[in-house]
Amino acid sequence: MPRPIRFAAAGDIHADDANRDDLARAFRGVDATVDLILLAGDLTTYGQPEQAALLAEICRPLEVPVYAVLGNHDWHCNQVPEIVALLSSAGVRVLDRSWAIEEIDGASVGVVGLKGFIGGFPDSQLPDFGEPLLRQVYAETTDEVDALAAGLEAVAGSDHRIVLLHYSPTASTLEGEPRGIWPFLGTDRLAEPIAEHKPDVVLHGHTHAGTFEGSVGSVPVFNVAVPVIGRDFFVFELDGATVHAAA
Numbered sequence: 001m002p003r004p005i006r007f008a009a010a011g012d013i014h015a016d017d018a019n020r021d022d023l024a025r026a027f028r029g030v031d032a033t034v035d036l037i038l039l040a041g042d043l044t045t046y047g048q049p050e051q052a053a054l055l056a057e058i059c060r061p062l063e064v065p066v067y068a069v070l071g072n073h074d075w076h077c078n079q080v081p082e083i084v085a086l087l088s089s090a091g092v093r094v095l096d097r098s099w100a101i102e103e104i105d106g107a108s109v110g111v112v113g114l115k116g117f118i119g120g121f122p123d124s125q126l127p128d129f130g131e132p133l134l135r136q137v138y139a140e141t142t143d144e145v146d147a148l149a150a151g152l153e154a155v156a157g158s159d160h161r162i163v164l165l166h167y168s169p170t171a172s173t174l175e176g177e178p179r180g181i182w183p184f185l186g187t188d189r190l191a192e193p194i195a196e197h198k199p200d201v202v203l204h205g206h207t208h209a210g211t212f213e214g215s216v217g218s219v220p221v222f223n224v225a226v227p228v229i230g231r232d233f234f235v236f237e238l239d240g241a242t243v244h245a246a247a
């Protein structure tokens, strides 16, 4: 039986000059108390390389591995390659339609990471129809869903399996957000590979006013956006297929 793992998760940290010291304190506080730190996108406030650089400097000295996905804010200045390079140079593993397996004391932890995208839920779904621009949006989500499925296949043999997203794969964690914007907060098209492969836990952010705990079938889904968790990081323990808040 592989040993349980502890991980600290947060989404929407929105790094900026204004919160640099608070973030540095938060990361230092959780470092070495967990096995992994997972960041569910919106790493920066406006996607400026300077904001990624300050997050990189905060992460550089950390002892534990940090995995991150990008959020929509990280795309805002169209400088994603620069942002990824800055974070990577500080040891942050940015997963973008990709996956990794981390070995922790003999336990393998598969992390599948992607931003996800929009598209809505059963009563508000964007169809693959009409103008090329809208069909392009649909196709972008299709690529995310395909990458999620491929990643889950790749980590199928890992002792623990975690999915890290920015957009939500379920409406169950959106309660609290105005229903009119739900199609822009995620899509249950992302739920299909999750329901099929049943990872141990799914984490996402983006929905600042949503609900902490939801599910896709039997798979627990947590919205770890900082405004939702109400703290710097939420610490989970993953024991077999059971995930719970760490004491």
Ligand SMILES: [Fe+2]
Residues within 6 Å of the ligand: 012, 042, 071, 073, 206, 208
């Ligand atoms: Fe955000």
Ligand SMILES: [Fe+2]
Residues within 6 Å of the ligand: 042, 071, 072, 073, 166, 205, 206, 207
């Ligand atoms: Fe976001």
